[in-house]
Amino acid sequence: MRRFLLAVVSAAVLAGVSIAAGAARADLPQVIARGSAGPFEVSVLAEAPIRPGMSSWIVWLPNASTEGPARVEIEHAGMRASGTAPGRVSVHVHEARARTDTEAEMQTATLTIHRAGQTGTLTFAFAVAPRPGLVDQWRALSIVPIGLLVFALHQWRVSRMRRAPAATRVR
Amino acid sequence: MNPIASAALAAWSPPWDLLFAATGAVVLYWRGFAKLRRQLPSRFPAWRRGCFLSGIAVLLGALASPLDAFADGLLQAHMLQHWLLMMVAPPLLWLGAPVVPLMRGLPHGWLRRGLGPFLSWPALRRFVDAGVRPGTALALWIVATLVWHWPGAYQAAVRSRAWHDFEHLSFLIVALLFWYAVALPWPARRPANRAAIAIPLGIAALFNTIFSASFVFSDRVFYPVYAEMPRLFDVDALTDQKLAGAFLWVAGSLPMVVAATLTLIRATDTGDRTRVAAPVDRPGSAGRRIATRLKGIAAAAIGSRRARKSAQIVMGALAIAIVADGLLGPQRPSATNLAGVLPWTYWRGFVVVGLLVAGNLFCAVCPFTLTRALSGPLSRRFAVKLRWPARLRNRWLAVVLFAAYLWSYEVFAIWDRPWWTAWLVVGYFTASFGVEALFGRGTFCKHVCPIGQFHFAASANSPLEVRVLAPEVCTVCSSHDCLRGGPRGPGCATDLFLPVKQGNLDCTFCLDCVRACPNDNVGLQAVTPASSLGPARTPRLDFAALAALFCFGAFANAAAMVAPVAGMPWLPLWLGLCLVAVPAFSLIGCAAVGRFATGGSLPKAKLVAALAPALIPIGFAMWFAHFGFHTWTAMSSLVPAVGRAADDLGFSLPGAAGAGGMAAFDITGVEIGVLGIGLLVSTAVTWRLARRQTTATLSALAVAAPWVLVSALLYGLGVWIFLQPMEMRGMSM
Numbered sequence: 001m002r003r004f005l006l007a008v009v010s011a012a013v014l015a016g017v018s019i020a021a022g023a024a025r026a027d028l029p030q031v032i033a034r035g036s037a038g039p040f041e042v043s044v045l046a047e048a049p050i051r052p053g054m055s056s057w058i059v060w061l062p063n064a065s066t067e068g069p070a071r072v073e074i075e076h077a078g079m080r081a082s083g084t085a086p087g088r089v090s091v092h093v094h095e096a097r098a099r100t101d102t103e104a105e106m107q108t109a110t111l112t113i114h115r116a117g118q119t120g121t122l123t124f125a126f127a128v129a130p131r132p133g134l135v136d137q138w139r140a141l142s143i144v145p146i147g148l149l150v151f152a153l154h155q156w157r158v159s160r161m162r163r164a165p166a167a168t169r170v171r
Numbered sequence: 172m173n174p175i176a177s178a179a180l181a182a183w184s185p186p187w188d189l190l191f192a193a194t195g196a197v198v199l200y201w202r203g204f205a206k207l208r209r210q211l212p213s214r215f216p217a218w219r220r221g222c223f224l225s226g227i228a229v230l231l232g233a234l235a236s237p238l239d240a241f242a243d244g245l246l247q248a249h250m251l252q253h254w255l256l257m258m259v260a261p262p263l264l265w266l267g268a269p270v271v272p273l274m275r276g277l278p279h280g281w282l283r284r285g286l287g288p289f290l291s292w293p294a295l296r297r298f299v300d301a302g303v304r305p306g307t308a309l310a311l312w313i314v315a316t317l318v319w320h321w322p323g324a325y326q327a328a329v330r331s332r333a334w335h336d337f338e339h340l341s342f343l344i345v346a347l348l349f350w351y352a353v354a355l356p357w358p359a360r361r362p363a364n365r366a367a368i369a370i371p372l373g374i375a376a377l378f379n380t381i382f383s384a385s386f387v388f389s390d391r392v393f394y395p396v397y398a399e400m401p402r403l404f405d406v407d408a409l410t411d412q413k414l415a416g417a418f419l420w421v422a423g424s425l426p427m428v429v430a431a432t433l434t435l436i437r438a439t440d441t442g443d444r445t446r447v448a449a450p451v452d453r454p455g456s457a458g459r460r461i462a463t464r465l466k467g468i469a470a471a472a473i474g475s476r477r478a479r480k481s482a483q484i485v486m487g488a489l490a491i492a493i494v495a496d497g498l499l500g501p502q503r504p505s506a507t508n509l510a511g512v513l514p515w516t517y518w519r520g521f522v523v524v525g526l527l528v529a530g531n532l533f534c535a536v537c538p539f540t541l542t543r544a545l546s547g548p549l550s551r552r553f554a555v556k557l558r559w560p561a562r563l564r565n566r567w568l569a570v571v572l573f574a575a576y577l578w579s580y581e582v583f584a585i586w587d588r589p590w591w592t593a594w595l596v597v598g599y600f601t602a603s604f605g606v607e608a609l610f611g612r613g614t615f616c617k618h619v620c621p622i623g624q625f626h627f628a629a630s631a632n633s634p635l636e637v638r639v640l641a642p643e644v645c646t647v648c649s650s651h652d653c654l655r656g657g658p659r660g661p662g663c664a665t666d667l668f669l670p671v672k673q674g675n676l677d678c679t680f681c682l683d684c685v686r687a688c689p690n691d692n693v694g695l696q697a698v699t700p701a702s703s704l705g706p707a708r709t710p711r712l713d714f715a716a717l718a719a720l721f722c723f724g725a726f727a728n729a730a731a732m733v734a735p736v737a738g739m740p741w742l743p744l745w746l747g748l749c750l751v752a753v754p755a756f757s758l759i760g761c762a763a764v765g766r767f768a769t770g771g772s773l774p775k776a777k778l779v780a781a782l783a784p785a786l787i788p789i790g791f792a793m794w795f796a797h798f799g800f801h802t803w804t805a806m807s808s809l810v811p812a813v814g815r816a817a818d819d820l821g822f823s824l825p826g827a828a829g830a831g832g833m834a835a836f837d838i839t840g841v842e843i844g845v846l847g848i849g850l851l852v853s854t855a856v857t858w859r860l861a862r863r864q865t866t867a868t869l870s871a872l873a874v875a876a877p878w879v880l881v882s883a884l885l886y887g888l889g890v891w892i893f894l895q896p897m898e899m900r901g902m903s904m
Contacts, residue, residue: 134890138333139188140840143847144886151855157288159868 033111038120040113050128059111073112187841189235193227199276200267206275214357215268223267229260234339243329245406246397250415256339257312257346258426264347265354280699303359305371308348313378315345320382326396349375353430366438369431376427383423386416476660476686479536487538489513490596496816497593506805510589512812514596520802523629523795530633530695531626534679539603540616546608559610563618566713570720573621574750577724581731582743613664617677628721630675631784632791632852636698637678637685638669644692645670653684653693660686669693674703676714704784704856712776715783719754722790726885726892729797733895758783761877768873769865781864782878785857789882792849793889796842803838842893850886854879 033044044059059072111122134141200223208215232238233255241248274282289295301307318324319338328338353368355361389412392398398408406414497510505511518533525532585591599622606615616623639645653669656662663669663684665677672678685693727749730736739745761782762775861875 134894135333137840137843137890137894139336140843140847141890143844144850147847147851148854151851151858154285154288155858157292161288161291 032126033122033124035122035124036120037111037113037122039118040115040120042111042113042120042122044111044122044124050126059113071114073114075110075112186235187838188844189231193231193235196273197224197227200269200272201276203272203274203276207272215272219267221267222263223269223272226260226263226265226267229255229263230343233260243335244397246394246408246411246415247406247418249329250419252339253342254419254422256342257316258423261343261346261350262354262426262430265350265356268356270356271358278697278699302348303351305349305352305368308345308352309371309375311345312349312375315341316378316382320393322393322395325394329394329396353434364438366435368434372427372431372434376424376431379423379427380420383416383420387413387420479681482536483538483541486536487541490538490600492816494593494596497589497591497596500589500816500819502589505587505589506808507812507815508589509812509816510592510596511587512805512808514592515586516801516805516808519798522626523791523798524802526626526629526633526791527795528634530635531630531675531678531680534616534623534626535681537616537623537679539599539620540607540679542600542604543607543612546604549608556611557609559614559618565618565711566624566717569619569621569624570713570716572619573624573717574720574724576621577720577728577750578743578746581728581746612661613666616679617665623679624717625721627676627678628717628787629791629794630678631704631787632700633675634697634700635695636675636703637680637682637693638672638696638698640692640694640696642670644690648690648692650689652687652689656683657687657689659689662687673709676703701788701852701856704787705859710777710780712780715758715780716754718783718785718787718790719758720750722786722793722885723754723757724750725790725793725797726888729793729892730888733892735895757881761881764877765861765864765874769870773864773874778864778874782857782860782874785853785860785878786882788852788856789846789849789885792846792852793885795849796845796889796893799845800838800842839893843890846886846889846893850882853882857882 032050033042035042042059059074107128108123108125111124113120113122201220204215204220204223208217233252238248238252242252243249274286277286302311319328319341324334324338328334349371351359353372386393390409392408392412394408394412397411493510493513496508500508500510502508522533579585583591585595602619603615606619607613650657651668652659652662654662654666661683664681665679667677667684669684669688682695685695727746730749731742731746736742758779759775762778765778765782766773766775857875857878858871861871861878864874865871
């Protein structure tokens with residue numbers, strides 16, 4: 001039994017790894033734009049695909065090293081969001097999150113970065129996918145009705161077997 | 172690479188459900204085959220295993236490989252998919268004789284009690300027998316092929332993922348039926364005239380020829396959808412159609428011809444086919460030796476007190492890092508602080524995974540109990556030993572603390588405040604130390620710790636349990652070292668007496684009882700998840716309250732993170748209602764319906780205490796899906812946080828600057844699937860518990876119905892939550 005469990009766990013891990021290895025459409029952050037904004041090399045991450053509604057964006061300034069905090073502004077569809085990337089001595093991620101209400105089509109956003117007297121702007125286009133529907137998840141949703149049907153049949157069979165002669169039962 | 176091909180590949184995502192189903196089938200088959208091969212080596216030679224595994228590989232190649240990405244743009248790719256699905260995978264699967272190995276791969280109880288009622292169902296047998304008759308199977312094969320290749324249906328399948336999946340499923344089913352009739356895998360009965368199967372095979376080959384020829388010789392494109400699409404590899408739609416037809420013609424007829432030939436040869440072969448049987452059992456085989464050794468090493472590692480202490484020290488060091496960074500490190504963004512990442516992104520996710528695949532692993536290595544080493548001697552030194560108040564010797568205090576924790580977590584956004592997180596950890600250490608010093612070992616875990624109560628409730632779904640190995644040995648034991656402790660070590664800190672222990676409730680997986688038992692009669696055993704929630708448990712209202720809070724808290728916690736709820740006015744009030752009033756009214760309402768249905772014979776309190784634990788599985792499913800989402804989405808967020816902390820300490824970690832890329836995969840389906848399984852388990856447990864309350868089926872249905880309705884409503888809420896945009900904790904500012 002323990003070996004069985006070990007095998008199940010290993011198989012699940014393997015399957016998970018195999019899933020993770022593939023490039024895929026996802027609701028997880030992925031790079032939606034990358035380029036130079038003046039002196040800054042910028043990557044923008046967001047859940048992918050971006051769908052109508054609130055979305056979280058992350059702006060990365062990978063080589064920010066000793067230049068001090070940056071202020072990041074995102075302008076999109078008439079809405080403006082901004083964030084300050086601190087990390088006085090940090091060389092790592094600088095993020096800003098913008099909550100944007102988006103519609104399903106190609107849209108444009110403008111990113112402005114200010115740091116240590118320098119300013120950079122990056123304009124990029126990104127795709128907005130339609131709002132996800134229940135139909136897209138039909139396989140996951142079908143688990144419940146199928147499971148309930150099997151369970152009901154099972155219980156019905158169990159009750160029938162209780163009434164049936166012992167010779168017909170499976171041991 | 173062709174840019175359109177690149178785009179198609181980039182848009183492809185592996186079907187998680189198929190991968191998991193295939194993995195499960197392989198595990199079951201492998202396990203069952205190994206058992207059968209020891210008993211019937213001549214019937215289960217190694218090549219059969221190879222055939223089955225090849226069949227699974229072909230199936231995955233057809234449906235879970237980048238081939239699927241090209242199927243929507245290239246008819247040849249789609250026909251290759253259909254060929255693999257209908258003519259290659261099914262015969263390979265049946266040649267593996269998978270029926271009995273798959274059944275024997277299941278745990279015995281699941282086979283007997285789960286599958287048994289279906290296997291002995293005469294109507295089901297008749298239905299299957301009718302489906303695998305060669306004539307029926309051939310007719311279904313032809314109908315499915317014609318219907319799905321009719322332009323309307325075919326184009327609907329190309330345009331819609333759902334129809335495409337349904338098309339493939341129907342092809343696979345009819346092909347399995349058809350090839351079953353051809354291969355007749357053991358233990359199928361062989362007909363007297365085996366050669367007669369060549370007739371349906373011949374008809375199928377003829378049908379395939381006509382069908383394929385229509386593609387080859389037609390001058391118009393059958394499926395305009397391909398003409399509208401950007402062309403892959405510069406092949407126009409008509410040429411693509413002709414090539415697809417030619418492929419089907421040759422490759423599609425080949426398996427039929429081979430199968431018919433082999434069947435005729437075997438039917439006319441009268442030679443002696445007796446084989447020399449291989450050795451029945453090989454206890455000394457290399458694989459078995461390795462397995463035994465692995466088991467021994469794993470058991471030694473798990474059971475070792477030193478290993479546990481080492482793990483606790485590691486966890487303690489992490490707790491100190493959280494406190495230090497939380498108090499001294501940058502507060503914004505919280506994702507760059509260890510106190511913002513380690514507990515809320517990693518710890519919670521890993522804890523629920525551990526609970527699902529093993530058991531209460533966190534309590535086993537809980538760093539907060541490290542202070543016991545100090546509190547024990549101190550209390551002895553100063554002779555301070557109070558008795559925990561009798562009124563608090565239950566779960567009510569822990570339930571209140573758990574509710575307060577869930578409420579304050581959202582209202583004060585503790586996940587986004589490293590300073591608060593650090594003080595929470597400090598407070599935990601202090602409380603554990605104080606309670607243990609004043610009231611004795613285990614009091615904090617059993618009566619106070621809200622995290623422990625979460626784990627106790629969740630571990631009802633775990634597949635492992637600390638249990639007595641042979642109950643009869645305990646009947647003659649008088650020392651009860653598992654409880655009181657003895658020369659081999661301390662007994663159970665939470666006062667569990669192993670012979671009467673039910674499930675994992677109050678079990679911290681410390682394995683002290685395993686080490687203390689003088690008869691070596693306690694061990695970690697595999698159990699059916701959620702079985703301990705069944706009728707054997709003694710109903711208690713405090714546990715019912717914990718179960719309800721555990722379940723409703725899961726949904727309230729997740730709902731508070733999605734946009735429509737997070738922006739609500741009066742959120743603290745709503746959250747309080749969801750954590751206290753809604754569960755209370757739900758439980759009382761369900762019990763009132765049950766009482767009414769049973770003619771007032773059952774007290775409401777008894778019904779609540781008995782049936783509320785059935786909510787635990789769906790609650791756990793929600794916790795698992797929710798925490799799993801955060802851990803998955805922010806899996807690499809540790810790197811920048813550790814890099815930042817190392818920078819502050821004057822170190823520099825190469826590579827940390829560029830880290831943070833995410834594995835991209837849509838897990839909404841996984842979340843919904845997990846929640847669906849939780850609903851099913853909750854429903855099954857509810858039914859078992861309801862049957863315990865009343866023997867009449869209709870009354871039991873009436874007792875169970877409101878509880879199932881509550882679970883179903885929670886499921887609907889959960890699906891809605893998963894379809895909303897969710898805060899990316901551990902990643903955002």
